[in-house]
Amino acid sequence: MTLLRNDTAAPGREQSRPGRRPAWWSARRRDRLAGYLFIAPQLVGMILFVLLPLGLMFWYSFHDWNVLAGGFTFSGTENYERLAQDPALPGVLGATAAFSVGLVALNLSLALVLAILLNQKLRGTIVFRTIFFSPVAVTLVAWTIVWRFLLQDDGGINGLLSTLGVEGPNWLRGETTAMIAVVVVQVLKNVGLNMVLFLAALQGVPKELYEASTIDGANAWIRFRRITMPMISPTILLTSIITVVGSLQVFAQIDVLTSGGPGTSTTVLVYYLYQNAFQFHDFGYGAALSVLLFAIVLVLTVIQWQMRRKWVVHED
């Protein structure tokens, strides 16, 4: 995929013009200096607000640091031993996996279906495109608060179901239904983003490919498998990486809809880390949980990046 190609399009073409300026102040040097100055804000920001905190995170994770009890003492691998023995952690990791798998699968497949529907020769697809995309522009917490009401026992969803003669469950109070609710609410909020990216990719597939393959007798499903999927595979890779990493960041929806409950059934890793660090004020253990979260993000991204060799088609 072109996104991470390690090249630059425009090599410095300015040649130094001897005799007009001191030799060290050549156009090429000036250009290099401009390059460093241009990236300086981003680079300094990366160091201060990403790399330094990352280092501190590892440092803290080897310390016993409870703000309420006071004290900041080196404790070796104690936090990691606790991590391995934490009786709540398997449940938390299970909830994280359930949420992420559910979100990524539902988000990507729904986004692809919507994009294919909107890619048909139909009048008014622009209206539907606006509709499917609109939740992206609705304030996240506002969207979530509305769904919390709709999902209440006496809320809109069960009201709707009862008109159909179905008695709906108390969605946010059942372990499985709460997880389903959190996933669906989040997918509806953001599926429009991936849909738009898929739509742009679909429209970039050359028509001739379809025409040629149909002459060869391929049916719609074969055309989809053999042409559409390979042609949009770079977009699928990109959206899946963004969606997987995004799914591990979910916090507001959990906090507003379920507060991690019922029990700990929707306590995903970010929420558990927040509880430990900022509610129980146990920053050492919070840092160890952060390391775990970081490791998961890293491993998943590397796996996806490796998988691209298998199924992503390179155009260049």
Added chain:
Amino acid sequence: MKTEALTPSPTGAPETKTRRLTTGPSRRAKLVLYGLLCVLAVPFVFPTWWMVTSSLKSANEIFAFPPSILPVDPSLSAYGRVFEFAPFAAQYWNSMYIAAIVTVGTLAVSSLAGYAFARIRFPGHNLLFLVVLVGLLIPSEVTIVPLFQMFNGLGLVDTHWPLILVPVFGAPSVLATLIMRQFFIALPAEVEEAGRMDGLGRLGLYWRIALPLSRPALGAVAIFSFLHSWNLYLEPVVFLSTPEKFTLPQALTQFTDAYGGPMWDVQLSAATMSALPVLIVFVLAQRQFVEGLAHTGLKG
């Protein structure tokens, strides 16, 4: 893009087989498609519709069954009470000005860095680009504990500084830099030649030539960073403790009665006020909005 310009579907058959291929799906297929689209549209539209109409209803009518599609006796009284229960005007202003600064700041930082990584060759640019890319792997949720301690050490907890500095300079701006870099790479080298002839330096080429040509990418970055800041929730919850300093997402969760139960009518009025202006801007500008996102190199 215009609807007429939509390319035929992958499932649409070629011209050689049947007549309908040139005219798109058959009439029956169209009906099925429209039906499907309408059904799928309900969960996307209904919550927003319900939020806006319920904010005009009385607390009793919100829970009425069957629910009324339009408010029986529309009233703005809940809107007034939003401002009685919370310093909502201040909270609104906080969200607005923080999002504005984050948007402008991200545009500046990411377009400068994106331009340099795309068009200037300097020693170590590949390595430095990799360093920046690492930001994609480290969302601020991962580093929230040390970030809190750092800002705590600087005495900047319960101020808006962390909500501005981290998005503009930290991990969230990396995606913006990527978008800008992809755009500048695709920009033909010739467009800068005229500027060079006129003796423009790098800053001049960037400001006078590259930036004016990069409106679609700048638009996409502006939308991304505005929405990111506008929706930010974990960071305000962690960093802010004074209600006057809260931003909207955090403020919306605070409308509870003495027993901790939500005051639905007030909360929904506040939610509507927070969501509707952005939504209206989106609907008015939706072409630029959607296409800016789609045509920025994020296509892969």
